[in-house]
Amino acid sequence: MTLKQVVDNVAAMPASKKAVVDIKDLSLTFQTADGPVYALSEVDLTIEEGDFVSFIGPSGCGKTTLLRVIADLEKATGGEISINGVSPEAAREARAYGYVFQAPALLPWRSIERNVTLPLEIMDLSKEERIKRAHDALKLVELNGFEKKFPWQLSGGMQQRASIARALSFDADLLLMDEPFGALDEIVRDHLNEQLLKLWARTNKTVAFVTHSIPEAVYLSSKIVVMSPRPGRIIDVIETKFPKDRTLDIRETPEFLEIAHRVREGLRAGHGHDE
Amino acid sequence: MAMTSNTATLSGSVAGPSLWTRMMSGHSGPVCVVLLALLVLWYVGAVFMNAPTQIDRYDRADQTWTTSQLIEDTLAQERPILPAPHQVVEEMYKSIFAIKITSKRSLVYHSWVTLSSTLLGFSIGTLLGIVLAVGIVHVMTLEKSLMPWVISSQTIPILAIAPMVIVVLGAIGIKGLVPKAIISTYLCFFPVTISMVKGLRSPQVIQLDLMRTYNASKWQTFWQLRLPSAMPYLFASLKVAIAISLVGAIIGELPTGAQAGLGARLLAGSYYGQTIQIWSALFTAAFLAAMMVVIVGWCERRVLARMGVSA
Numbered sequence: 001m002t003l004k005q006v007v008d009n010v011a012a013m014p015a016s017k018k019a020v021v022d023i024k025d026l027s028l029t030f031q032t033a034d035g036p037v038y039a040l041s042e043v044d045l046t047i048e049e050g051d052f053v054s055f056i057g058p059s060g061c062g063k064t065t066l067l068r069v070i071a072d073l074e075k076a077t078g079g080e081i082s083i084n085g086v087s088p089e090a091a092r093e094a095r096a097y098g099y100v101f102q103a104p105a106l107l108p109w110r111s112i113e114r115n116v117t118l119p120l121e122i123m124d125l126s127k128e129e130r131i132k133r134a135h136d137a138l139k140l141v142e143l144n145g146f147e148k149k150f151p152w153q154l155s156g157g158m159q160q161r162a163s164i165a166r167a168l169s170f171d172a173d174l175l176l177m178d179e180p181f182g183a184l185d186e187i188v189r190d191h192l193n194e195q196l197l198k199l200w201a202r203t204n205k206t207v208a209f210v211t212h213s214i215p216e217a218v219y220l221s222s223k224i225v226v227m228s229p230r231p232g233r234i235i236d237v238i239e240t241k242f243p244k245d246r247t248l249d250i251r252e253t254p255e256f257l258e259i260a261h262r263v264r265e266g267l268r269a270g271h272g273h274d275e
Numbered sequence: 276m277a278m279t280s281n282t283a284t285l286s287g288s289v290a291g292p293s294l295w296t297r298m299m300s301g302h303s304g305p306v307c308v309v310l311l312a313l314l315v316l317w318y319v320g321a322v323f324m325n326a327p328t329q330i331d332r333y334d335r336a337d338q339t340w341t342t343s344q345l346i347e348d349t350l351a352q353e354r355p356i357l358p359a360p361h362q363v364v365e366e367m368y369k370s371i372f373a374i375k376i377t378s379k380r381s382l383v384y385h386s387w388v389t390l391s392s393t394l395l396g397f398s399i400g401t402l403l404g405i406v407l408a409v410g411i412v413h414v415m416t417l418e419k420s421l422m423p424w425v426i427s428s429q430t431i432p433i434l435a436i437a438p439m440v441i442v443v444l445g446a447i448g449i450k451g452l453v454p455k456a457i458i459s460t461y462l463c464f465f466p467v468t469i470s471m472v473k474g475l476r477s478p479q480v481i482q483l484d485l486m487r488t489y490n491a492s493k494w495q496t497f498w499q500l501r502l503p504s505a506m507p508y509l510f511a512s513l514k515v516a517i518a519i520s521l522v523g524a525i526i527g528e529l530p531t532g533a534q535a536g537l538g539a540r541l542l543a544g545s546y547y548g549q550t551i552q553i554w555s556a557l558f559t560a561a562f563l564a565a566m567m568v569v570i571v572g573w574c575e576r577r578v579l580a581r582m583g584v585s586a
Contacts, residue, residue, distance in 0.1 A: 073484055092490055099488040105481045109503050109582035118499065119489045150583035 020174055020206045021047035021070055026079035038231030039065045052200055052207045054217035055225045062232020063210045067178050071099050097174040098167030102182055104159035106151040113147035116166045137165040140199055157188040175207045193220060201244040218260045226263055228270025236266040317360050324357040325349035358551045366555040382559050388536040389524050392452050396459020397520040404467025412475040429465050438530040455527030462523040463516035470512035474505025510575035517567045
């Protein structure tokens with residue numbers, strides 16, 4: 001192998017990584033009685049296969065809206081967006097992603113197992129397959145043994161884990177998470193973050209994760225997207241170089257603090273002009 | 276209240292709750308007390324309301340009378356203005372247990388006639404109510420076109436419509452059970468529709484979004500999310516529906532010339548001044564309604580328990 005070939009190979013490597021989400025000049029304007037609200041404006045972003053991308057920013061910056069556009073729960077009013085090379089609608093119809101909401105949104109009349117099998121029922125899988133997959137998904141979030149319990153019998157953290165299991169059950173390659181741990185206390189949150197990282201390392205899924213916690217974003221991500229409100233836009237994209245099997249200890253390292261600082265600076269700059 | 280506080284202070288030194296406290300802590304204690312109070316009130320009322328006719332009767336017979344005799348006689352009249360409770364109970368016992376149930380004088384026979392059209396009307400009404408609600412929730416035009424009719428249908432007094440329904444259907448040869456059931460249906464579809472519209476719309480936005488991320492069809496969303504969410508609303512409305520369904524059936528029996536059913540008993544009783552008969556028919560109707568509400572409540576608990584709602 002000549003040197004040139006090696007260089008070519010290396011150069012070709014990033015390009016060979018598949019773009020899961022490709023967004024160009026995306027905008028979304030809500031027409032309200034008080035005039036238009038520019039929720040998203042001039043958003044350019046590529047999420048590659050295996051990325052863990054965090055969206056961080058103050059409320060009103062459009063991070064949740066952006067996630068909802070990716071999920072085809074909102075329609076963009078301008079620009080281009082493709083998921084796995086197709087439109088968000090086609091991707092949704094192909095069940096290309098699992099979505100985890102801010103609240104667990106478990107159906108109270110279904111047991112934990114039957115909550116996890118809900119998407120599988122809708123996808124018309126056989127009963128044995130459904131049970132098997134629910135079992136596997138619950139194991140991934142360490143909820144095995146709670147199959148027959150009802151949601152109200154579980155703590156908030158466990159409920160959110162069940163909802164993650166539900167999003168994992170049909171094995172979509174893309175996981176969209178909208179502040180999934182926002183309502184939980186610090187300790188539970190740390191624990192779930194660790195579990196989520198392990199899960200990510202093991203399954204090599206692509207994750208898009210909305211948060212408003214800087215440490216959470218830095219700890220979890222391979223790429224941090226800093227956003228700013230009015231109009232909602234991206235002001236910085238930071239790549240982190242932590243290994244996939246990172247532990248909570250990295251939060252004490254200089255690299256971690258440096259990235260956290262950069263995120264905070266970005267957020268401050270984004271805030272600057274309206275204060 | 277005074278009694279409770281008295282006994283509470285008296286029993287303060289005794290270990291554990293007093294008999295009175297224990298009696299009143301459950302359901303049966305308070306119910307018994309209220310029942311007793313009502314009975315006393317009823318007896319007093321019966322004496323006062325029947326006294327004038329009784330005194331009149333004494334005067335015409337030139338008979339001298341004492342208060343105790345007056346009380347005794349007012350509670351034993353054949354056609355009192357207000358019959359005493361024991362007279363009603365006696366009449367109910369006679370016409371429920373002592374008479375063969377196939378007899379036209381048996382309250383069991385009349386109850387069955389009313390109950391059958393109540394249940395038929397209730398079934399059709401519930402079904403109609405649910406179907407209308409499903410339509411209203413899923414089709415925008417139906418909400419706008421149907422909802423005003425659903426609501427205005429209930430502003431027409433049922434007493435005005437009932438004879439027309441009976442007469443019109445009778446003219447085309449439909450008699451007996453069906454016209455009465457239709458009146459029951461007319462009354463009882465309404466609460467079911469209103470509750471079910473609310474119930475089917477009760478899922479949270481987040482739950483509807485969830486179904487959308489699974490690319491669930493409208494039908495799947497209905498079965499897996501909307502219908503289960505609407506269950507508590509459905510049962511609440513069924514309790515109302517079953518009770519007014521019985522009222523509908525009784526009203527439906529009034530214009531038929533009082534052939535059979537509790538409504539017929541009521542009408543016949545009022546024709547001939549048989550107040551005891553009226554009251555026993557009334558109590559039978561109330562008892563039936565209560566039983567049906569209890570049965571619906573039991574079904575509700577069973578269904579909701581299966582849905583994992585109960586603790």
